[in-house]
Amino acid sequence: MPSVEKILIVGGGIAGLCTAVGLKNSGIKAEIVELNPKWDVYGVGIIQLANALRALAALGLAKEAIAEGFPMSSLVMWRPDGEPIATLPQPQIAGPDFPPQNGIARPKLHSILQKAAQAAGARVRLGLTVAHLEPTPHSVKVSFTDGSHGEYDLVVGADGLRSRVRRLAFPGAPEPQYEGQVVWRYNLPRPAEVDNIWMWMGDPKVGIVPLGPNLMYMFITDAAPGSPPRFPEAALAQEMQKRLDGYRHIPLLAQLRAQITDPSKVVLRPFETILVPAPWNQGRVVLIGDAAHAMTAHIAQGAAMAIEDAVVLTEELRRQTSLEAALQAYNHRRFDRVRQMVEMSRQLCIWERTHDPKADPVGVTMASVQLAAQPI
Template sequence: MSEIGKVLIVGGGIAGLVAASMLRDRGVAVDLVEKKRDWQEYGVGIIQQSNIMRAMQFAGLLDRYVSAGYAYEDNVFHDPEGVPVGRASGGRLAGPDFPANIGVRRSKLHEVLKEAALEKGTQVRLGVTVDALNQQPGRVDVTFSGGAQGAYDLVIGADGASSQVRALLYGDKYQPTFVGQCVWRHNFARPDEVDALQIFSDTAGNAAGLVPLAHDLMYMYLVTKEPGNPKMPQAELAELMRARMVHFKGRIGELRREIHDPAEVVYRPMEVVFVTDPWYQGRVVMIGDAVHTTTPHLAQGAGMAIEDAVVLSDQISRGGPLETVLSGYQARRYERAKYIQDNSLRVCRAQMENDHSLNYPQVMAEMLHFTAQPI
């Protein structure tokens, strides 16, 4: 073990919670501050692919994680008529007893990760952020919002796309950039036929997917072009979502009739950030969306965040000088996260331009092959 005995994690999302669990398993004292007072997630879903199964196994969280979701094997692509045209499948990287993928409600995933982190002794404070980080020889002095102080061997910024830790390290150099598309999400009852990730497109360059989440539940995501990133009034979200689905045929076209309640629609613009400077300075390091926010076209943002947490914990366990620990972490993560962002943006651009020459199933298959490589 290196000189790291006490860590502060800023951000109680996917990356922060996995890092907290793993560091507690290694005997590190962990404080975690989360900006939200109401520490919850939406009930819509998230796709977790084969490399994430393997990472969760490293993290010692796989059983509870799999039991929170719905297991499936394949990604099936459809043409605008709703006819299946391609398939990409990840292997069972966590072993034959575990599925290749799961679909899981974000709220359930959050509960599972939160429960594990708390059970292992993470000290959590809600409604708190970090105002200042003052690096001293051998420690970081932290000033929290509200004025409290603390001293840590390492601070981990896991505070998402609009990271405050990133701003404290790099000012306003890195800001989330809107890519031109937005995502509309809604849960539905799951018919038996939706037993894999099913990906669709229409003739107007919009995309959609159906993701099984539970025996009786699935979620749909709808990806649309929204030039100028307009603000959508919450009360009109159902109507606006339905209007964007008129060109879809088959199952997606039918689901349009089931969208009535604006409170059931979760709408979000797609943004990207990628830090090309070092992902750490002194005793402060960043993981997850704080350092690389991707678009969700390859469903790997949370995957990269979880792998970051696993690799950083592994580097800390290996010990050695802190510079070696943190540079080793970045070296093991940089190209992988860059590959995901670059290839997600390739799909994004093709959809923006309604360019059907990009072979999406092939991009997905190559990504699954790439992410199957060891971390």
């Protein structure tokens, strides 16, 4: 193990919390700072494909996530007229005790990770982030936005798409890029027949994802060129319903459309991407998760890549005899795999918004599944 005794993790989301969990029993003290004083997340769902479950299993958290979610086996694609296109089975790569995929409410996953990080011994400070980073030959001196200071052997930037750590330590890094598409999400009661991910491949694309015995969420990917649209909050439910007007001939979607009534529960987000060039560290400052690579949701790999980052980084910190070697190994194991995921998800996004007649969503989706199944 390298001579690392104290790590600062900036960001208390999926990537940061999984990093703290991965350091359990390592002898390394982890401190998390999270800007959001409530330390909460918005309340829709998340898809955990087999590689996400495999990474959670490495952290000892997969069984709890499955117990709180809805295990599934396949992705079912439909034409916009309701005729089937394909059923894509997912590989059971996490082991015989785990399903091929799982749907879980985002707040439930967040709660699991929060409890696990604290049980691992991480110190958590809320309502602040980093203000300044001063590298030294053997540490990073950190000034925080609340006026406090600290000194750490390693700083992990897990603070998301608009990472302050990235801005401070990687001044030449690219900025997030809007991809001309937005996604609408809404939680709904789960009909009994919906037991896998279902998607209607029209314009816009519509999907439903089980999250529990009585819960699922709907998503709609919607082309919005130029800049992300803005609507008054009071109009969000009506606007989401409008995106389903072309699916009224499908009884299930017509029924679900009528249940989208509460504008406060509509979650509308733009698809934005970033891929920081390798290496993802500058000295003793390293990026993980969306701070290093954010992708569209088309292959459901954003959170999975963040969890894998945390697993690999903490494995290498335990395995290598120097911090430099650990960070080199982390970069080597992560960059190309993540780059391919970012590119495949972006390709699907481009095809959807441009209506490319040569698009092959089934082929690219299956290629992403095959890549995900490879060892990390």
